[in-house]
Structure formats: structure tokens, C-alpha cells
Amino acid sequence: MEYGKFPAYRPRRMRNGELARNFIRETVISADDFIYPLFVKPGEGKRDEIPSMPGVFQVSLDNLMDEINELLDCGVHYVLLFGIPAEKDEIGSSAWDEHGVVQEACRIIRAQAPEMYIITDVCMCEYTSHGHCGKLDEHGYVMNDETLKLLANEAVSQAAAGAHMVAPSDMMDGRIQFMRRALDDAGYQNVPIMSYSTKYASGFYGPFRDAADSTPAFGDRRAYQMDPANVEEGVREAFYDIAEGADVVMVKPALPYLDVLQRVKSETKFPTVAYNVSGEYSMVKAAAAKGWIDEKRVVLELLTSIKRAGADMIITYHAKEAARWLAEG
Template identity: 80%
Template sequence: MEYGRFPAYRARRMRADETVRQFIRETELSVRDFIYPLFVKPGEGRRDEISSMPGVYQLSLDMLKAEMDELLGLGVRSVLLFGLPSHKDECGSEAYDDHGIVQEAIRVIRAEAPEMHIITDVCMCEYTSHGHCGKLTATGEVDNDATLAWLAAEAVSHARAGAHMVAPSDMMDGRVAHIRRALDEAGFSQVPIMSYSTKYASGFYGPFRDAADSAPAFGDRRAYQMDPANAEEGVREAAYDIAEGADLVMVKPALSYLDVLRRVKSELRFPTVAYNVSGEYSMVKAAAANGWIDEKRVVIELLTSMKRAGADMIITYHAKEAARWLAEEN
């Protein structure tokens, strides 16, 4: 091509008409991609809005049927359950209690909305009195290997209650293999594991800790969650979990780690989940409330970027509104 002359191909010809733009669109965002996080709590008639996450609620069990009806009506067919226990202790005993809040929520959803696919978060931070993700040593560090038995017991308890899939989020080394073995030995070899494999020690989790009442009582989680500066390690973590028996891997958070998401998907070629986390959600909500952004446009753009980067599924608090907006376009 002679320098300074227009080429024969003009890209704008394929952008001038909406029908043509749809013809050549490389990434399609669908309600089928969404998993909606759900917070369940003790009590009756409770639908308590989370102050730092407008539009997201903590629900008592009797409110779950209406929530399932709304989600299914929008086409959202999967939820990720988090529990606020009735009590907390040093060993997080309600996490693996067969009558804990998450276990009872699974039973309610199974009975009231059998079409809903139930994934459960497997971790200890919501249930321990100290807010860390496992058993503490005498010096206040999380004992990795001692914690594995608790996580396995929690996963088996969720499966026994009827969970379709379990999702360990604790970031203990070896927990996928330990949970896989426990599930298989308990007769739940058909229950898949969605591993929070590439989970960073992020500042974007603040609103979630309000929602789940899971902030650590001291210190932080940088000794077991990943350094935000590390991408190579993120790919390795996902590869380790695949080798241990994970059925899906996850990158969390999504927005600031799209490069890692792309690498995990392209290098490992494995089912990959993006978690559009609470801080990402709340930033959009705050900017929209101030009139600084077009919320619909920004949300769809953000979710599309996660899909484009390689996500097969997206865990997002925007699932309901995004489902409505996508339906309007079709």
C-alpha cells in the first residue's frame, strides 16, 4: 500500500448500520451467562438492603420463593449462595452444620424452584468469630492443612442438602483435591467444583464484607489470597486446581484482571468464570446515582468486556438489571 493513500477496505462501512454491526459482532452477551450472588440470613420477613450495594439484599428463607420467581422470570437460572449464620465461633461450626443457613436455603430453593441451579460458596470467613478463612494457629495465622477438613465437611454438607455445585473460595493450598476426594467418598462424584482458583487480595471486596459480615477481626488475607501484581502466578493457580480436579476455574475480581482472565482461558482452555465483584458493582451504582455515567450502557459494556476476555460465565450483582436490558434489545 502506498503511504498516505486510503486502503480499499474501509472499516466504517461495516459500522454504519445496526443490522450489519450485529452481523459481525464477535462477542454476544446473554442472560444465560449470568450467575446471581444471593445472601441468606436467619429470621422471617427479612429483605434487608445492603447499604453499600444498592439493589442487593440479605434475605430470610421465607423470602426466597419470590426471589426465585423473579430471577427465573428474567431468565437467570443460577445462584451463588452465601450465608449469614445465626452464630459464629472459632471453628465456624455452622458452615458444616447440616441445618446451617445455607443448607436450609438449598432445601427451600430445591422445593420452591427446582429449575434453579444452586452453587454454594465454600469458605469459613462468614462463620468464624475472627473472620478469617480457616483454623487459626496459636500465633494467629491460618493453618492451611488443618482447614482442609473443615472445607471438605462444608462441601459435603452442601451437597447432602442438594447443592448442584460447590465453589471453594478460601484459597487454601490443596483444597480442591481434598474436597473432590471427600465428595466422591460421600457419594457425590457428580457434584462439580467451581474453584476460586485465581483470587486476588483485592481492595474491591469492601461492600461484600458488609453484605456477608465477613471482615477479618484483625490483619488481612494477603497471606493466602494472591498479590495483585502477579499474572503468571494467577495462571499457575488455575492450572494447579485443574490438576487437583476442579471442573471450572475462576478469576476474581474481573474488571482489573481482564488480562489474567484472557490468559487463563487462552492458555488453559478450560471452563472459566469471571466474578464481577461487589466493589465493581458499587462504583457503577455510585457513579450512576450521581448522573456521571449511563448505567445501562456501562454495565453492558463491562459485562461484555468480561465475556470478550474469555469468561464462559459471569457472577454478577448486575444480573437482574442486565437481564432486563438485554431483553429490551431483543
Template identity: 50%
Template sequence: MTTGPLIRPRRLRTSAAMRRLVAETAIRPEKLVLPMFVREGATGPQEIPSMPGVVHHSLDSLKAAVAEAATLGLGGVMLFGIPEKKDAIGSGATDEQGILNVATRVAVAEAGDALVVQTDLCLDEFTDHGHCGVLDAEGRVDNDASLLRYREMAIAQAVSGSQLLGLSGMMDGQVTAVREELDSHGLIDTAILGYGAKYASAFYGPFRDAVQSSLEGDRATYQQHPANRREGLREVMLDIEQGADIVMVKPAMSYLDVLADVADVSDIPVWAYQVSGEYSMIEAAAAQGWIDRERAIEESVLSIFRAGADAVLTYWAAEIAGGKR
């Protein structure tokens, strides 16, 4: 009986240099986006208890952090604003002097052309009920009334200098509404990041602490059910049809199947958000000595790129790129 030569894949694992050379996936700083929280009234960076190493920035500390992100060669920063006062319609989101719009101008002035300043276009940080839209008389999230507020937010953020609007509210038709509004005001170069596949996840818990959310109940009527894979792809394709420039899958690690599905068919960039719960779980386990922190961070981010992400939003972006923790 004739047999062929023994195939030995291990030859390509014989040294660290060889393993690096044949690695199929790499993490590059310019493909990372750093989410940042800016709190109105903050006098300096203050650590968020449920997210060790992540802070609420003041405007001054934001400026320094954006400068570091640019020096490290990150691709961008995603800004979230936390106002001192909230109301039913999230008035602070469209106030020219609202914290997010002010922070955007600060970040743009500091970053110049070195990185892309992005903003979260959602009402949840600004509403006293904590939902991502406005409520009707029965207390339900009113999709179309929310779109009117999104249109106003889009102009406020774009005029403040945001280059990429992150539409994370999961209202039907949000990409169409915002694209129409931007174009009608001549803001044709402002890009849209459509959060097409955003799931109603338990892994957002620390984020809600970070934005000091006042949410009661849940967001299951507009964010997607974790059981649904095909629906994630459907939502993303709708965003693409409506004119999104980039699409998002969120969370990342628990939805790598959805991410791979989207990456297989999308003809525009596909991003993924490594959310707060994913971050905090690794930090908590590492603090107990249960896992190797640095290896776990690298492996977790590699898995997202391996599944097909073109860029990743992660709270470790600066650290991965060589910054101080």
C-alpha cells in the same frame, strides 16, 4: 504509484442493526450467575447500604428471587449465608440447620432443573475472626486444618442439594481435599468451581459489609498479590490438575489480563466474578450522574466476556436478563 482500495471498517458501524449483527461478544442470560445473600433471622429483603439494589434475603424472599431467576433464564445462583452466631471454627457452616444449608434446600426446591444452585464453600461468613480458615495457636490461618473443615462443608452442602461448590477459601490443596471427600461419600455428580485466581483485592469491601464480616487484618497470606500475573495462571492450572470442573478468576475487571491468560489455556470452563466493589463503583458514579448507568453495566460485563469468560457472576444478572431492579 499504485495503491489499493481504501479499507473502510466503518461500513460495519453504519446502523444499530449492523452493529448488533457483527458484534463479536454477546451477553446471554444463561451465562450469568446471580450471587445472593441469605441472612439468618431476616424477616424480608433488606437492602445492603454499600450495595444499592442488593439485599439480604429471608428464606421467603430468597424463594421468590430464585423463582424470578429461573423465569428470567439465568444460568444459576450463588448462595452466601450470614448466620446469627459465629465461632472460631465456623460451626454454622456444617450445621444441617445452618442458614446456608437450609437456604440451599429452599433454593433447590424452588429452582428444580431450571437453574444451577451453587454455594460458597468458605468459612469467612461463619468464623468470629472473619478468616477463610481456622487459626492455629499463633493466630495464623492453618491450611491443613482448614481443609478438614472444607471436607465437612462439602458434604453438608452437597447433601443439602448444591450442584456446584464454590471453593473460594484459597487454601493449598482444597480442590483435591473436597473432590476426595465427595467421591468417598458417593457424591460423584457434585461439581467443583475452583477459585484458582483469587486476589487480595480492595474491591471486596462492600461484600464484607454484605456478609457482616468480623475480619481484622487481611487475607494476604492466602489470597494472591495483585502484582502477580503468572501466579494467577499457575494457581488455576493447579486447580485443573486437582480435578476442578470449572475455574474462577476473581475479581474480574481489574484482572482481565489474568482472565485472558487462563482462557487461552484452560480446557475446562472459565468463569469470572464481577465483585461487589466493581458493582458499587458503577452504582455510585451513576447515582451522581457522572456516567450512563445502563451503558456502563453492559460495557463492564461485555469486557469480562470479551476477555474470555464463559460465564460471569454479577449482581446485575437479573436486571441484565430483564428482571425488576
């Protein structure tokens, strides 16, 4: 018999509701899949909502544990820390300050919530007065090799403060190998590197620049981020970073690049993270606020699509709400 002659039979088997569908569900998401980006800043008593990202806050160190405990209560055990320093300079020197805001945040979380896994962003854009991801020459171009030393200083400083994993997002050539050697030489051989290996020059980053106070003072970052038109290059970049010593690779943004995510995961066979970025988050929030979409349904659908495309874990600002919704069933 030909299967196509009985099109009505198969749907009928699933008419007993969600419990029946669970038997054949191919992709399952849970709170264990989520990494929550968290923005920390100096000062006291601060919990400043980011205007372009409803529900996401910049928090001072004294309020940090409120956020951490909320995440743990939701079942989210991974956090990605971004720092907003009190002062910036041309080379972003506060990025590797022993008492920098991210370093202090690592110590607080380690002491008060040892069950939280700490990942730290390694980049210069939040710390430089010009907002670019490294040291500039006299023409305003980022100097790749000189920047590697600064990034290595930052990574080692964060590892010394208690980061479980470092995540370089700068996109400098050769940074993974340089950083791996610096960490090893400093005695942090067991601190893994999650590389922003496949990071596109995207229009979806806009709200993040409000969140991290990292808008470039001039120009843009296309010189060291990838062309959105390129797929093969994205796969190659992941392989390059694996060869240099990355332990985890990443595709960023997530939703416009699900095809790239699928390729990176299937071809590298390596732990792969996708970053569901600020612009993707804010679009959903804006449409939900207008009543144009069912927020819960859309968020869980898009997170499922990211995992279905190959992500082992998802960095997402939806983590708290999604974890609660999943717990509710």
C-alpha cells in the same frame, strides 16, 4: 490494492444501525452467562438492603423464593449462595450444620424451583467469629491442613442438601484435591467443583464484607490470597487446581484482571468464570446515582469486556438488571 487506501468504506457499511452491526458482532452476552450472588440469613420477613451495594439484599429463608422467582423471570438460572449464620464460633461450625442457612436454602430452591442451578460458596469467613477463612493457631495464622477438613465437611453438607455445584473461595493449598476426595467418598461424585483458583488480595472486596458480615476482626487475607502484581502465578494456580480435580476455574476480581482472565482461559482451555465483584458493582452504582455515567450502557459494556476477555460465565450483582436490559434489546 492496499486495504489502507480505503479507510472510509468499511465504517459506511455499518451505518444502518444495530441490526447491521449484529452480523459482525464477535462477543454476545445473554442472561445465560450470569450467575447471581445471593445472601441468605436466618429469621423471618427480612429483606435488608446492603448499604454499600444498592439493589442487593440479605434475605431470610421465607423471602428466598421471591428472589429466586425474580431471577427466573429475568432469565437468570444460576445462583451462588452465601450464608450469614445466626451464630459464629472460632471454627465456623455452623458452616456444615445440616440445618444451616445455606443448607436449608438449597432444599427450598430444589423443592420449589428445580430449574434453578444452585452453586454454594465454601469458605469459613462468614461463619467464624474472627472473620478469617479457616482455623487459627495461637498466633492468629490460618492453619492450612486443619482448615481443609472443615471445608470438606462444609462441601459435603451442602451437597447433601442439594447443591448442584460447590465453589471453594478460601484459597487454602490443596483444598480441591481434599474436597474432591471427600465428595466422592460421600457419594457425590457428580457434584462438580468451581474453584476460586486465581483470587487476588484486592481492595475491591470491601462492600462484600458488609454483605456477608465477614470483615476480619484483625489483620487481612493477604497471606492466603494472591499478590495483585502477579500474572504467571495466577495462571499456575489455575493449572494446580485443574490437576487437583477442579471442574471450573475462576479469576477474581474481573475488571482489574482482564489480562489474567485472558491468559487463564487461553492457556488452560478450561471452563472459566470471572467474578465481577462488589467493589466494581458499587462504583458503577455510585457514579450512576450521581448522573455521571449511563448505567445501562456502562454495565453492558463492562460485562461484554469480561466475556470478551475469556469468561464463559460471569458472577455479577448486575445480573437482574443486565438480563432485563438485554431482553429489551
